Amino acid sequence: xxxxxxxxxxxxxxxxxxxxxxxxxxxxxxxxxxxxxxxxxxxxxxxxxxxxxxxxxxxxxxxxxxxxxxxxxxxxxxxxxxxxxxxxxxxxxxxxxxxxxxxxxxxxxxxxxxx
Amino acid sequence: xxxxxxxxxxxxxxxxxxxxxxxxxxxxxxxxxxxxxxxxxxxxxxxxxxxxxxxxxxxxxxxxxxxxxxxxxxxxxxxxxxxxxxxxxxxxxxxxxxxxxxxxxxxxxxxxxxxx
Numbered sequence: 001x002x003x004x005x006x007x008x009x010x011x012x013x014x015x016x017x018x019x020x021x022x023x024x025x026x027x028x029x030x031x032x033x034x035x036x037x038x039x040x041x042x043x044x045x046x047x048x049x050x051x052x053x054x055x056x057x058x059x060x061x062x063x064x065x066x067x068x069x070x071x072x073x074x075x076x077x078x079x080x081x082x083x084x085x086x087x088x089x090x091x092x093x094x095x096x097x098x099x100x101x102x103x104x105x106x107x108x109x110x111x112x113x114x115x
Numbered sequence: 116x117x118x119x120x121x122x123x124x125x126x127x128x129x130x131x132x133x134x135x136x137x138x139x140x141x142x143x144x145x146x147x148x149x150x151x152x153x154x155x156x157x158x159x160x161x162x163x164x165x166x167x168x169x170x171x172x173x174x175x176x177x178x179x180x181x182x183x184x185x186x187x188x189x190x191x192x193x194x195x196x197x198x199x200x201x202x203x204x205x206x207x208x209x210x211x212x213x214x215x216x217x218x219x220x221x222x223x224x225x226x227x228x229x230x231x
Contacts, residue, residue, distance in 0.1 A: 034219050043121065043208050043222035044159075090158065094219070102149070103220060107158040 002027035002093050006106035014114050015083055021076040021109045023065075023091035031093045033074040034103070035065055038088040047089070050074065051096075086113045118142055119211045121223025129231055130201060136194045136226045138209030144189040145211035149220065150182070153206040165192040199230045 005024045013019045025031065032051050036044040048059040055067040065076045074091060088110050094103040118141040126134050138148055146167050151159040163184050164172040171184035181203075183195040192211075196203055206227055210220040 032219070036222075041206075041225065041227060043119075043224040044210075045222070046219055049219055102161065102164065105158045108156075110156070 002029075002031060002095070002104050004091050004093050004104050004106035006091055006109050008109050009107065010110045010112065012112045012114060013081055016080045018079050019077065019081050019085075019111065021089050021091075021111065023074045023076065023106060025072050025074065025091075025093045027072075027093060027095070029095055031095055033065075033067060034092040034094070035063070035074070035076050036090045036092060036105075038090065038108075040087075044090060047076075081111070081113050083113050083115060085111060087111060119145075119209065119221045119223045121209050121226055123226060124224060125227045125229075127229045127231065128199065131198055132230075134196045134199055134228060136196075136207055136209070136228075138192045138194070138211065138223055140190045140211045140221075143211075145192070146189065148186060148192040148209055148211045150184060150192075150194050151208045151210070153208060153225075159208060162194075196228065199228070201230045204228055204230045 003026050007022050034049045035047040037047045038044050047063055048057045048065055050057050050067045058064040063078045065074050067074050088108045090108045091106040092103045120139045120141055122137045148165040150162045152162050153159050161174050162177045165184045165186040167186045167189050173179050186192040206225050208225040210222045212220045
């Protein structure tokens with residue numbers, strides 16, 4: 001079994017400030033890790049993913065996340081946020097092909113960017 | 116990239132009505148689709164796994180007769196909320212995955228169901 005913990009339900013931050021959204025997971029096997037973003041009344045959009053290789057993964061809009069196996073974490077960071085980054089962010093884990101392909105989602109973190 | 120289309124985006128109907136929600140994979144074959152329910156300010160709750168050509172697998176606590184799932188083709192799965200009541204009001208999201216490829220799930224834009 002696997003689980004995902006997003007410790008912060010809400011993260012308020014001012015525009016242009018840096019932000020970190022925390023994600024920790026537990027699993028008895030190796031996992032794939034994902035961050036999804038959800039804007040109001042929309043589905044989830046994949047922000048970035050870690051499957052293998054470099055532990056630092058980046059998105060096209062300035063977000064990055066680093067897989068830390070020893071700390072079982074996959075925190076999401078952005079050095080300077082914009083108002084438009086206000087959304088709900090979900091961390092998810094999934095086992096590689098051959099295992100259960102059903103992902104497990106964290107409860108979500110609401111990022112609120114203030115002007 | 117892979118796209119999943121979900122329709123309708125919003126439904127408002129009277130109590131007792133049955134509502135059908137469609138989920139289509141537009142540029143890939145989805146052997147497996149997933150149906151989620153999301154309550155306000157909460158995470159996604161997996162309701163069922165829809166498998167093409169076979170019966171859906173429901174999560175514990177989800178009523179099979181209430182939420183009918185059909186996955187008749189490799190590009191279409193439907194969720195029918197039968198005899199809907201106000202407590203069924205929620206945001207329903209589908210996702211699809213081509214299990215044979217090293218890809219994450221792709222999500223539809225969701226359906227906001229409001230039962231009066």
